[in-house]
Amino acid sequence: MEVYITGVGLTKVGRHFDLGLRELAARAALEALDSARVDKVDAVIVSSTLSYREAGQFDLAGHLAGALGLKGAQTFAVEAGDASGLAAVEAACSLIRAGSAGRVLVVGVDKLTDYVSSRVYRDLQRLYEAEVQALYDIGHAGVAGLLARLYMERFGVSRDTLSYWPAMDHSHAKHNPYAMLPFAIDPAAVPKALKVAEPLTLLDSFPLGDGAAALVLESEPHGDARAKVVLATSAAGYPSFTMNEDPLAPESVGEVAARLREVTGIAPVDVDVIELGDTFTSIGLILAESLGLSEPGRAAVDAMEGRFTLGGDGPVVNPSGGLKARGHPVGATGVYMVGELALQVSGEYPGLKVDGARRGLAVIASGDGSSAHLVLVEGVA
Amino acid sequence: MSMDLSVPETWRVKGALYRLEAARCKACGRIHYPPMPACPYCGSRDLERVTLPSEGVLESYTVVYAVPEGSRHKAPVLLGLVRLGRVRVVAEITDADPSELRTGMEVEAVLRRIRSDREAGIIRYGVMFRPKLKGGSRGG
Amino acid sequence: MEGRPEGKTGIHGWGAYVPRYRLPMSEIARVWGWAPEQASGLGMKEKAVAGPDEDSVTMGYEAARNALRRASIEASRVGAVFFGTESKPYAVKPSATIIAEALGITPATMASDLEFACRAASEGLRALIGMVASGLIEYGLVIGSDTAQANPGDVLEFTASSGAVAYVIGPREGAVAYFEGSYTYVTDTPDFWRRAHQPYPLHGEGFTGEPAYFHHIENAVKGLLAELGLKPSDFDYAVFHQPNGKFPLRIARRLGIPKEKVLPGLVTPVIGNTYNASALLGLARVLDVAKPGDRILVAPFGSGAGSDAYSIVVTDAIEERRSLAPLFDDYLSRRKEIDYATYAKFRGIFNVIK
Numbered sequence A: 001m002e003v004y005i006t007g008v009g010l011t012k013v014g015r016h017f018d019l020g021l022r023e024l025a026a027r028a029a030l031e032a033l034d035s036a037r038v039d040k041v042d043a044v045i046v047s048s049t050l051s052y053r054e055a056g057q058f059d060l061a062g063h064l065a066g067a068l069g070l071k072g073a074q075t076f077a078v079e080a081g082d083a084s085g086l087a088a089v090e091a092a093c094s095l096i097r098a099g100s101a102g103r104v105l106v107v108g109v110d111k112l113t114d115y116v117s118s119r120v121y122r123d124l125q126r127l128y129e130a131e132v133q134a135l136y137d138i139g140h141a142g143v144a145g146l147l148a149r150l151y152m153e154r155f156g157v158s159r160d161t162l163s164y165w166p167a168m169d170h171s172h173a174k175h176n177p178y179a180m181l182p183f184a185i186d187p188a189a190v191p192k193a194l195k196v197a198e199p200l201t202l203l204d205s206f207p208l209g210d211g212a213a214a215l216v217l218e219s220e221p222h223g224d225a226r227a228k229v230v231l232a233t234s235a236a237g238y239p240s241f242t243m244n245e246d247p248l249a250p251e252s253v254g255e256v257a258a259r260l261r262e263v264t265g266i267a268p269v270d271v272d273v274i275e276l277g278d279t280f281t282s283i284g285l286i287l288a289e290s291l292g293l294s295e296p297g298r299a300a301v302d303a304m305e306g307r308f309t310l311g312g313d314g315p316v317v318n319p320s321g322g323l324k325a326r327g328h329p330v331g332a333t334g335v336y337m338v339g340e341l342a343l344q345v346s347g348e349y350p351g352l353k354v355d356g357a358r359r360g361l362a363v364i365a366s367g368d369g370s371s372a373h374l375v376l377v378e379g380v381a
Numbered sequence B: 001m002s003m004d005l006s007v008p009e010t011w012r013v014k015g016a017l018y019r020l021e022a023a024r025c026k027a028c029g030r031i032h033y034p035p036m037p038a039c040p041y042c043g044s045r046d047l048e049r050v051t052l053p054s055e056g057v058l059e060s061y062t063v064v065y066a067v068p069e070g071s072r073h074k075a076p077v078l079l080g081l082v083r084l085g086r087v088r089v090v091a092e093i094t095d096a097d098p099s100e101l102r103t104g105m106e107v108e109a110v111l112r113r114i115r116s117d118r119e120a121g122i123i124r125y126g127v128m129f130r131p132k133l134k135g136g137s138r139g140g
Numbered sequence C: 001m002e003g004r005p006e007g008k009t010g011i012h013g014w015g016a017y018v019p020r021y022r023l024p025m026s027e028i029a030r031v032w033g034w035a036p037e038q039a040s041g042l043g044m045k046e047k048a049v050a051g052p053d054e055d056s057v058t059m060g061y062e063a064a065r066n067a068l069r070r071a072s073i074e075a076s077r078v079g080a081v082f083f084g085t086e087s088k089p090y091a092v093k094p095s096a097t098i099i100a101e102a103l104g105i106t107p108a109t110m111a112s113d114l115e116f117a118c119r120a121a122s123e124g125l126r127a128l129i130g131m132v133a134s135g136l137i138e139y140g141l142v143i144g145s146d147t148a149q150a151n152p153g154d155v156l157e158f159t160a161s162s163g164a165v166a167y168v169i170g171p172r173e174g175a176v177a178y179f180e181g182s183y184t185y186v187t188d189t190p191d192f193w194r195r196a197h198q199p200y201p202l203h204g205e206g207f208t209g210e211p212a213y214f215h216h217i218e219n220a221v222k223g224l225l226a227e228l229g230l231k232p233s234d235f236d237y238a239v240f241h242q243p244n245g246k247f248p249l250r251i252a253r254r255l256g257i258p259k260e261k262v263l264p265g266l267v268t269p270v271i272g273n274t275y276n277a278s279a280l281l282g283l284a285r286v287l288d289v290a291k292p293g294d295r296i297l298v299a300p301f302g303s304g305a306g307s308d309a310y311s312i313v314v315t316d317a318i319e320e321r322r323s324l325a326p327l328f329d330d331y332l333s334r335r336k337e338i339d340y341a342t343y344a345k346f347r348g349i350f351n352v353i354k
């Protein structure tokens, strides 16, 4: 059975001090329902990673569905760390393909600004193996910092070259009305910015922001469908990146890329547009290389040479601005990605538009690759 | 009264945290740390406890300035990716200035306070690594 | 001497620990407005300061690990762990069990924390001698460790420092040094105390000297010499509790022991007074350099007040064990100078909302 994306709702990622978790989620959800021109759904799946810690609401999906007037819908929440949003889409597709639901509302939401940043860093540490490894004060950026140095020394890539990755994200984000940081940055500014986890700086790191995004997924296109989901899948990796044979090649990411080839016959490099879960510059480079978009050690150079932007010879990567500049409201991010890709392949994307894009791919590996998640969408025109 | 750190968890993880206890898979021979219920490499549940070497090599490190709450007193936090024999571990580096860290340098395990639960709660002790003490032919 | 229980026992391993950080005396004088000569009057140059992730348990663990490595015995053969400190991380909950667990000594062992100001570890040492001699245990581990507190601005702040020492005590056979005798002298003398729930101790200033330190050490040493029929000149080294750099030299002079026999074990001028580690850390420094056959006098002291005196004779086994763990001087040469603000942060002197 096909799965069509009929509705998309995106809120601007930012510091929504005036909106609670419920109000923020509702904005995206109602917009998605309106854009699909429906008001009832069979199921509501909520994707949220930090809300239990930050908002303290259990059964967030039930509470939110009720608050949206959707009583009676099947409802549950999905959590897969950084990749929760893609996992929620995967769950929705499974419900639809199994015939359990004909129309599913997926809502991703997280607020990272309701508490002080040091607390959010502490909570984000839980993305990593929490009993031993993240017992240390690794912060949200420590592992990415370790990987950045490993990457630079292994491949002889300079700090200055790394900076072209976030600069690429920002150059794309300036067109995105939903981006938290819609402005370009000078790559030379990146190494000079506030150090977060040396060698990484604030300009290598996703900003702490709030956001909600929502999708309506349906078994019938209704004539309003933006896209269809060709594949939504995921693969568990290791409990710690230290267990990978090569820490710079997380096996979970290699596994979802291999599955994409097996199921669809295409490789990541064959699609038109890709949204990557580049929480930090080093994670973005590792993801791009593990997916085969660049040779090992080459992703930053490829970004510098414009390979991943409009007019480049690779897929356009992160036209949204990526996690660096669109932002990363953790549980919402995957939903943003799929919504953005649906709008790209239907020609409706309000930001950096990839003309004629037919296939869009979203990939997030949570934390240090404990699991990797992939969604491939395709235009229906 | 409130406690942030789990008391039973503090007690459960002491083998890994105090003595670097890891698990060796009897099926595939690979060692992983910290110990998991099954081998992450082959899924075998036939595991035995082994102790990792207390000396190793720093494969990577970072200086964390964006420190999580409760750790400002030791900021910046030095974090290391340490190779102990065939196994890598992530742990804090102590007794070092950021400027003296180098990949490839020899480090050794010491027991330190990793976290303490505010003023009155539990204290978590565990392994950290420091640059190998000079006079280092001693103490292996 | 043969019939004495002490003679059946000896030291199998010794282990020192000194933290990396050093606070020069000039920093304390600068911040608190002391006369520049104040520290030199105490015979002090600088003091060792524990890092932000250290406490008496972590320091004691490292000293004990060093002692066990030198003893070269299975940890499980240790039947008692005594931890002497006046800076317990937990007021209630034994520190000794944490160290015993981390070293693999648990569970078939005694373990407890002892308190007698700076002398608790020495009491533990004397108890272990008795327990080993009686056959109750095969080996025992005693640890002296302190992150010594002093009220900021008090003269005590010049000396109160951090460090640890540990000894594995066992049968005389195979020991690196054996005990000839021991003697303890205690009275109720309130020269120094810390009331419950108070962060810092107070002391009687000059009263800590004559009626406390000198009276108790002198009587303990004289008691030991009388029992053993020895005289001060029979010793190659003498180590006394060292609350500052001057008192140990003065008590030695009073007992007729030349300075040269005291200086090898006088560590306070360069690391400060490590409280429960103080004299026993001086002994560790002496064992780092002593030759087989050397006889050592050791006299720890604790306020409140009491002193123990021990006569120890070094054996041939010492040479092969020495290199199995870092020496005191290895730790001493690992030195990072800090300023008062860093010291205050490391030692939690600032009032911070947690």
Ligand SMILES: [Zn+2]
Pocket (backbone or CB within 6 Å): B025, B026, B027, B028, B029, B030, B039, B040, B041, B042, B043, B044
């Ligand atoms: Zn296996």
